[in-house]
Amino acid sequence: MTTANRLTITTSSAARTRALGRRLAKLLRPGDIVLLQGDLGAGKTTLAQGVGAGLKVEERVTSPTFVLLARHAGPVPLYHADLYRLTEPQEVEELALGEQAADGVLLVEWPERAAETLPAEHLLVAIEDVDGADQRRVTVVANGSRYRRVLDGLNARG
Ligand SMILES: Nc1ncnc2c1ncn2[C@@H]1O[C@H](COP(=O)(O)OP(=O)(O)OP(=O)(O)O)[C@@H](O)[C@H]1O
Numbered sequence: 001m002t003t004a005n006r007l008t009i010t011t012s013s014a015a016r017t018r019a020l021g022r023r024l025a026k027l028l029r030p031g032d033i034v035l036l037q038g039d040l041g042a043g044k045t046t047l048a049q050g051v052g053a054g055l056k057v058e059e060r061v062t063s064p065t066f067v068l069l070a071r072h073a074g075p076v077p078l079y080h081a082d083l084y085r086l087t088e089p090q091e092v093e094e095l096a097l098g099e100q101a102a103d104g105v106l107l108v109e110w111p112e113r114a115a116e117t118l119p120a121e122h123l124l125v126a127i128e129d130v131d132g133a134d135q136r137r138v139t140v141v142a143n144g145s146r147y148r149r150v151l152d153g154l155n156a157r158g
């Protein structure tokens with residue numbers, strides 16, 4: 001369903017969530033920020049893997065276990081942050097994610113750990129398990145005109 005600034009897509013497998021990430025990647029450009037929200041195991045890293053594939057970055061995207069920010073080199077680099085282990089929003093401020101990732105696309109898992117310190121303009125992708133099995137409801141919300149264009153692109157391509 002589509003309303004002004006929001007799109008909901010249901011995926012039926014991890015492969016389809018990766019395909020959605022690949023499709024999203026084609027619409028992203030350096031400086032873009034995508035916040036990936038969802039419970040443990042929702043599929044945030046799975047979607048990030050699709051974005052990495054779509055951007056044709058060198059190494060496969062995995063869950064960053066000890067690093068807070070992984071950089072994947074490529075034509076457009078992919079920066080993948082996982083803030084799960086952070087408890088103080090100030091720690092995120094010190095990471096200065098936006099500055100570190102300025103030349104690439106930034107994906108942030110567990111952005112709620114740092115709500116106030118992340119840029120207000122971003123694409124929010126919220127993933128929910130809907131059936132306790134392989135279906136996921138993926139809600140994409142555009143915050144800011146740049147991300148409205150990304151959302152329009154996702155809409156245009158079905
Ligand atoms: N439709 C689907 N979309 C995404 N993942 C799915 C789907 N169906 C099943 N899965 C499975 O759910 C798991 C999602 O794990 P993933 O690491 O992507 O979650 P996460 O949101 O990054 O979790 P964490 O908060 O621990 O980082 C994988 O094992 C994946 O195969």
Ligand SMILES: [Mg+2]
Nearest residue numbers: 044045063109
């Ligand atoms: Mg993850």
